[in-house]
Amino acid sequence: MGNIWNKLKSIKTAILFFILISLTSLVGTFILQDTNSEQLKETYGAFYGLFNLIGLFDLYNSWWFIGLLAVFCLSIAACSLDRFSSIYKQVVTPPVDLSDEYLKNLKYYHEFKIQPDLKETEASVGKLLEKGGFSKMTGKDATLFHKGILSRWGVLIAHVSVLFVLVGALLGYFFGFKGHLNLKEGQSVSIVNSDKKNISIPLGFDIKLNKFQVEFYKNNPETPKTFLSRVEITDGAVKSPGTIEVNHPINYKGISFYQASYGQDEESARFNLSVQNLQGKEIAKIKAGLNEQVPLPGTGYFVKPVLFYPDFKLDENMKPFSASAESNNPAVCLKLIKAKEKDIEFWVFLGMAEFHSKKKTPFLFKCLDYEQSNYSVLQVVKDPGVPFVYTGFALLILGLALSLFMYYRRIWVKVSGDKIIIAGMANRDPVTFEEEFEKIINQVKTKS
Amino acid sequence: MELILIYATVFLYLLSLAAYWLYFFRKTPLFEYSSLIVLGLGGLSHLCSLLYRSMILNYLPLTSSYETLSFLSFCIILIILLIQLRHKITVLGSFILPVALLIFIVALGMYKEIEPVKLIFRNRWFSVHLPFVFLSYANFVMSLGISIVYLIQEHQVKSHRIGKVSHALPSLAMLDSLNYKLLSLGLVFLSIGIVAGAVWEKEAFGSYWMWSPKEVWALITALIYFSWLHLRFFKGWRGKKSAFFSIAGFLSMAFTYLGVNTLFKGFHNFIK
Numbered sequence: 001m002g003n004i005w006n007k008l009k010s011i012k013t014a015i016l017f018f019i020l021i022s023l024t025s026l027v028g029t030f031i032l033q034d035t036n037s038e039q040l041k042e043t044y045g046a047f048y049g050l051f052n053l054i055g056l057f058d059l060y061n062s063w064w065f066i067g068l069l070a071v072f073c074l075s076i077a078a079c080s081l082d083r084f085s086s087i088y089k090q091v092v093t094p095p096v097d098l099s100d101e102y103l104k105n106l107k108y109y110h111e112f113k114i115q116p117d118l119k120e121t122e123a124s125v126g127k128l129l130e131k132g133g134f135s136k137m138t139g140k141d142a143t144l145f146h147k148g149i150l151s152r153w154g155v156l157i158a159h160v161s162v163l164f165v166l167v168g169a170l171l172g173y174f175f176g177f178k179g180h181l182n183l184k185e186g187q188s189v190s191i192v193n194s195d196k197k198n199i200s201i202p203l204g205f206d207i208k209l210n211k212f213q214v215e216f217y218k219n220n221p222e223t224p225k226t227f228l229s230r231v232e233i234t235d236g237a238v239k240s241p242g243t244i245e246v247n248h249p250i251n252y253k254g255i256s257f258y259q260a261s262y263g264q265d266e267e268s269a270r271f272n273l274s275v276q277n278l279q280g281k282e283i284a285k286i287k288a289g290l291n292e293q294v295p296l297p298g299t300g301y302f303v304k305p306v307l308f309y310p311d312f313k314l315d316e317n318m319k320p321f322s323a324s325a326e327s328n329n330p331a332v333c334l335k336l337i338k339a340k341e342k343d344i345e346f347w348v349f350l351g352m353a354e355f356h357s358k359k360k361t362p363f364l365f366k367c368l369d370y371e372q373s374n375y376s377v378l379q380v381v382k383d384p385g386v387p388f389v390y391t392g393f394a395l396l397i398l399g400l401a402l403s404l405f406m407y408y409r410r411i412w413v414k415v416s417g418d419k420i421i422i423a424g425m426a427n428r429d430p431v432t433f434e435e436e437f438e439k440i441i442n443q444v445k446t447k448s
Numbered sequence: 449m450e451l452i453l454i455y456a457t458v459f460l461y462l463l464s465l466a467a468y469w470l471y472f473f474r475k476t477p478l479f480e481y482s483s484l485i486v487l488g489l490g491g492l493s494h495l496c497s498l499l500y501r502s503m504i505l506n507y508l509p510l511t512s513s514y515e516t517l518s519f520l521s522f523c524i525i526l527i528i529l530l531i532q533l534r535h536k537i538t539v540l541g542s543f544i545l546p547v548a549l550l551i552f553i554v555a556l557g558m559y560k561e562i563e564p565v566k567l568i569f570r571n572r573w574f575s576v577h578l579p580f581v582f583l584s585y586a587n588f589v590m591s592l593g594i595s596i597v598y599l600i601q602e603h604q605v606k607s608h609r610i611g612k613v614s615h616a617l618p619s620l621a622m623l624d625s626l627n628y629k630l631l632s633l634g635l636v637f638l639s640i641g642i643v644a645g646a647v648w649e650k651e652a653f654g655s656y657w658m659w660s661p662k663e664v665w666a667l668i669t670a671l672i673y674f675s676w677l678h679l680r681f682f683k684g685w686r687g688k689k690s691a692f693f694s695i696a697g698f699l700s701m702a703f704t705y706l707g708v709n710t711l712f713k714g715f716h717n718f719i720k
Binding site for chain 2: 011014015018021022025026028029033059060155169178217220223224225226227246247248249256258260379381383386389390393396397400401404405427428430431432
């Protein structure tokens with residue numbers, strides 16, 4: 001048992017984990033992740049079965065990768081305990097009284113013999129060190145001065161921080177979920193489909209999209225400047241409104257809603273049409289939604305928009321289709337209907353108002369503009385691990401800064417026989433300590 | 449306006465490079481101080497070009513390849529100046545200034561007019577993430593340079609060819625100490641950068657870590673430097689071993705920064 005414990009906290013184990021985590025996560029960048037099985041079967045052929053069995057297609061959620069991180073956690077926990085007991089010992093029973101032999105073997109060592117009054121010199125060295133920020137610990141026949149103990153605590157804090165982050169991540173993995181909602185204006189939902197686990201999760205409250213707004217840059221109309229959803233959450237009798245913006249999620253009862261993206265709801269398109277007689281005189285202005293039959297006053301005709309393509313194009317068979325959802329070349333197909341007559345269908349283009357269909361129609365149609373409502377795509381996340389992870393992040397930076405920008409050094413001052421010994425030790429940054437040590441020795445020399 | 453500042457920057461950098469090279473062969477105070485002052489002026493003009501862009505963007509000038517490379521070279525210049533001021537080591541400029549200048553010229557090759565910032569980037573954590581990541585890169589580039597100088601110097605000492613070059617270079621202990629300081633500072637910056645990036649990702653996409661190739665490689669880079677830290681603290685790996693770690697870390701960092709974007713274009717679908 002003790003053997004396993006010692007192995008867990010050893011440097012070799014730490015480096016081994018670093019290498020294992022690096023290599024395994026690297027594998028995940030070369031094998032497609034989270035893709036549908038058809039595509040995977042096609043790509044990996046004979047290896048599909050094997051890869052699937054060992055979870056290579058969802059590597060970062062596979063049992064063995066999570067397991068690896070869990071054992072890594074154990075190793076860090078072992079290190080942290082080890083660090084803690086070592087610092088604790090340092091504080092409670094510091095090694096003050098050391099033999100002359102031991103001190104002589106330290107890298108930084110100096111002895112004076114010339115002083116007439118050794119005790120007085122010892123006191124003045126002590127004062128000098130204390131002025132330099134060193135803490136003093138008096139032993140039987142030696143005094144220990146030390147500085148920068150916070151750097152040792154920093155090492156401990158940095159290790160504990162990783163535990164916080166990993167534990168938080170595991171909490172989120174086991175007790176959280178992630179899903180998407182497509183909400184039209186006015187629509188209200190109370191369940192969300194999980195992205196991963198293929199199950200519906202009740203939110204425990206209703207969320208309704210009241211209004212979706214999008215604003216574009218004036219000189220760059222393709223790039224949205226901002227988009228946001230005004231929502232209302234109904235929980236029993238309590239109603240609370242909120243605004244979800246990119247980078248500004250809202251949180252209700254532990255569930256966060258993020259503005260992920262938006263799309264245009266083509267079903268909701270409404271067109272403003274201008275109807276002219278064949279001489280070009282406007283006889284009516286009408287408004288018609290998709291699949292809505294609107295009468296042309298005084299003519300006995302009805303108009304019905306039947307198709308809407310925001311990016312109208314013709315394929316090789318001259319059949320129209322929409323190349324994308326962007327409104328690059330919006331066109332609407334209108335149907336002209338009259339009792340006892342054959343229906344006439346023709347396309348009207350928004351970008352080319354003067355272009356009229358070759359089909360014979362009793363009137364000319366222009367589509368002035370159209371309105372379309374957007375739907376908002378919200379990401380829904382529940383993650384109970386957040387406080388742990390953020391605490392871990394803060395501790396990581398604090399611990400690293402303490403352990404790297406400060407360093408722990410000890411100086412022993414001891415009167416032994418007819419000489420005074422000054423010896424020092426620092427675990428890191430030897431150059432800086434050497435300068436500091438020499439400076440102290442020189443100050444002692446000039447004083448005496 | 450921006451172009452004038454850029455031309456002035458290049459001119460001043462070239463001028464100070466000449467001073468650094470003259471100093472390498474003839475150590476006079478004239479070359480020492482002129483290199484420092486001219487480089488300082490160049491840095492100032494460089495900073496102004498960055499600030500100008502920042503004011504127009506109303507954001508950090510760090511969202512295109514030109515901007516990030518330009519900022520990276522600026523950070524390296526800043527470190528050269530700081531080391532010269534604090535540690536009185538002038539000779540490093542003659543090695544590392546050409547590297548910074550090269551990065552700046554590559555940046556100019558990718559020069560692009562100012563474009564509006566994508567909405568998803570307008571986040572306080574993302575604006576912490578960017579500068580710290582590039583500050584850490586600057587430290588790692590600097591450390592790479594010092595590691596190479598260390599290896600050259602060590603080779604000279606070991607083969608008892610302590611000649612002109614060897615005398616011109618700082619001592620091995622000094623180089624190792626500088627390397628330690630740069631790598632540890634770089635590691636703290638990188639950690640702040642990664643942590644801020646994770647918080648941004650959480651605010652923007654709902655998860656801290658999505659295991660995209662960029663993130664995986666950032667993790668690998670960080671783990672290389674953390675390995676170095678552990679081995680140095682607990683196994684006393686200094687000098688040559690530190691230098692090799694710095695080179696390995698740099699290669700991983702360069703791949704994270706440049707390689708991932710070109711090789712994994714299809715995978716890296718951060719912004720849908």
